[in-house]
Amino acid sequence: MSIKTSLTEELILGLLAEQPRHGYQIEKLIEDRGMRRWTEVGFSSIYYVLDKLEKKELAKSAPAKGKEKKEYAITDLGLTVLTEKTKQRLLERQPANSHFMTALANSQNMSPKDLLQAFKIRKKVLEEDLQVLKLQEAREGFAPRSAQQLFSLGMTMLQAELGWLEEEIDILQSREG
Numbered sequence: 001m002s003i004k005t006s007l008t009e010e011l012i013l014g015l016l017a018e019q020p021r022h023g024y025q026i027e028k029l030i031e032d033r034g035m036r037r038w039t040e041v042g043f044s045s046i047y048y049v050l051d052k053l054e055k056k057e058l059a060k061s062a063p064a065k066g067k068e069k070k071e072y073a074i075t076d077l078g079l080t081v082l083t084e085k086t087k088q089r090l091l092e093r094q095p096a097n098s099h100f101m102t103a104l105a106n107s108q109n110m111s112p113k114d115l116l117q118a119f120k121i122r123k124k125v126l127e128e129d130l131q132v133l134k135l136q137e138a139r140e141g142f143a144p145r146s147a148q149q150l151f152s153l154g155m156t157m158l159q160a161e162l163g164w165l166e167e168e169i170d171i172l173q174s175r176e177g
Contacts (some may be wrong), residue, residue, distance in 0.1 A: 005081060007039070013053060016074040021072060027046055035150075059078050122165060
């Protein structure tokens with residue numbers, strides 16, 4: 001029996017697999033680890049997702065000690081499902097950055113000047129993102145290995161895209177002059 005889960009549910013299950021947490025702690029981790037840049041989970045939806053996970057018996061809640069908030073923990077079933085889904089996702093190839101790839105596929109409709117300007121702005125944004133990611137990584141020095149891998153992959157991907165953008169900017173500028 002395969003239980004259907006969303007990426008958001010799997011992300012939250014993964015954070016619960018590290019240790020039991022309440023919704024605010026999950027939100028803080030998503031922010032601290034820079035996950036907000038690549039996931040669409042909003043603060044207001046965390047408790048909704050936790051409720052769905054509990055209904056699917058993938059997580060369970062208990063009153064937090066001395067607080068009104070519930071603390072959620074992953075169940076044995078939740079860990080089994082999470083492990084299965086994680087393996088599937090690691091093995092399957094999905095397009096990354098599909099918004100940018102779609103824009104790039106349609107960029108022939110832009111003037112070279114506008115494309116150059118857009119690339120320069122994107123380059124600046126990526127450079128800022130890389131600096132933020134480096135700071136977040138430094139603050140999360142004792143994070144689980146999976147979080148360290150996310151920081152490492154994120155920085156590698158940003159550096160690769162920055163290198164590509166620099167080459168494209170050079171080509172566009174040489175055609176301009």
